[in-house]
Amino acid sequence: MGVTFPVVGMVGGGQLARMTHEAGIPLGIRFKLLSDTPQDSAAQVVSDVVIGDYRDLDTLRDFARGCDVITFDHEHVPTEHLRALEADGIPVRPGPDALVHAQDKGVMRARLDELGVPCPRHRIVKDPADVAAFAAEGVANGDAESDGFPVVLKTVRGGYDGKGVWVVRSAEQAAEPFRAGVPVLAEEMVGFVRELAANVVRSPHGQAVAYPVVESRQVDGVCDTVIAPAPGLSEDLAGRAQELALRVAKELDVVGHLAVELFETADGRVLVNELAMRPHNSGHWSQDGAITSQFANHVRAVLDLPLGDPRPRAKWTVMANVLGGDYPDMYAAYLHCMARDPQLKIHMYGKDVKPGRKVGHVNTYGDDLDDVLERARHAAGYLRGTITE
Numbered sequence: 220m221g222v223t224f225p226v227v228g229m230v231g232g233g234q235l236a237r238m239t240h241e242a243g244i245p246l247g248i249r250f251k252l253l254s255d256t257p258q259d260s261a262a263q264v265v266s267d268v269v270i271g272d273y274r275d276l277d278t279l280r281d282f283a284r285g286c287d288v289i290t291f292d293h294e295h296v297p298t299e300h301l302r303a304l305e306a307d308g309i310p311v312r313p314g315p316d317a318l319v320h321a322q323d324k325g326v327m328r329a330r331l332d333e334l335g336v337p338c339p340r341h342r343i344v345k346d347p348a349d350v351a352a353f354a355a356e357g358v359a360n361g362d363a364e365s366d367g368f369p370v371v372l373k374t375v376r377g378g379y380d381g382k383g384v385w386v387v388r389s390a391e392q393a394a395e396p397f398r399a400g401v402p403v404l405a406e407e408m409v410g411f412v413r414e415l416a417a418n419v420v421r422s423p424h425g426q427a428v429a430y431p432v433v434e435s436r437q438v439d440g441v442c443d444t445v446i447a448p449a450p451g452l453s454e455d456l457a458g459r460a461q462e463l464a465l466r467v468a469k470e471l472d473v474v475g476h477l478a479v480e481l482f483e484t485a486d487g488r489v490l491v492n493e494l495a496m497r498p499h500n501s502g503h504w505s506q507d508g509a510i511t512s513q514f515a516n517h518v519r520a521v522l523d524l525p526l527g528d529p530r531p532r533a534k535w536t537v538m539a540n541v542l543g544g545d546y547p548d549m550y551a552a553y554l555h556c557m558a559r560d561p562q563l564k565i566h567m568y569g570k571d572v573k574p575g576r577k578v579g580h581v582n583t584y585g586d587d588l589d590d591v592l593e594r595a596r597h598a599a600g601y602l603r604g605t606i607t608e
Contacts, residue, residue: 479494565602
């Protein structure tokens with residue numbers, strides 16, 4: 220009799236699913252994909268693809284048949300549908316009780332408050348007048364000046380890459396977020412030094428590993444560059460950030476990869492900005508820069524296999540996102556990029572090139588941070604067409 224390898228059911232056909240599938244290939248892990256369209260990034264490379272709507276429970280139940288475990292490349296599957304799959308006996312990882320904290324920012328903030336996890340000042344607001352009241356509370360508390368604006372407003376569900384997030388400087392500017400008809404979370408505008416991310420992976424039986432804390436640089440609300448490890452970060456603060464992420468993973472009973480996005484403040488603290496319970500852009504560097512990538516460890520975790528070593532292979536690794544521009548023929552740029560930097564690692568997602576769209580990323584590594592950064596930026600810019608020499 221042959222060995223039966225498990226089937227991982229992946230809900231969502233984006234680039235995260237594509238790269239997670241790639242990490243499972245050497246292990247002989249079989250993937251089944253629920254994708255919106257046959258053209259989605261992962262649907263181009265996974266052999267067993269179901270085209271359907273993840274918001275439809277019957278579609279999810281049909282898809283789950285024959286899967287040993289269900290996992291995700293996004294957080295948007297309705298929580299009640301995931302509970303129904305669990306009631307059917309299908310392992311869902313992360314489970315709905317954990318995943319809701321990445322789906323709903325209001326639920327996340329309330330739970331982190333209970334755990335004593337440091338966060339920006341926040342509360343749910345009901346209208347623009349309530350936003351003004353929230354801003355005034357910051358003045359009264361001494362953590363804001365003048366009228367308390369600007370204030371950050373977020374829809375509690377559905378936002379990503381800067382979408383569903385507004386920085387408002389007056390009550391008059393605060394009307395738009397409420398038009399969606401969903402709860403709105405108000406947060407203080409944190410005067411942070413930089414953004415960090417602590418990536419951890421946890422298995423069902425509680426084994427957990429922590430990757431080096433990275434610096435994440437944003438442009439127009441979209442991750443542009445990730446530096447691993449975060450340069451100049453003290454050993455003490457890095458350790459505290461990793462411990463915080465591991466604690467959150469344990470307390471929320473996360474299974475799989477957890478990215479904890481953080482603000483580093485001028486007085487040496489870290490505040491939790493967002494949570495993501497799936498492989499994350501801030502962990503893409505690990506494909507080429509870590510002994511075991513975030514994708515490989517996510518696969519191991521959802522199957523309850525022993526986790527792999529997260530330590531870096533090089534002193535520095537830099538990931539730069541490749542965004543679409545006005546230069547659609549990125550393949551023609553490979554000749555220059557590969558000849559210029561034989562150590563360069565290019566990862567493309569099979570997406571149509573559109574301005575501002577994430578279509579791939581590059582990884583560089585080495586002992587000199589300035590050199591590693593320049594190589595990553597040059598390659599990403601040349602592929603996009605903003606650099607021509």
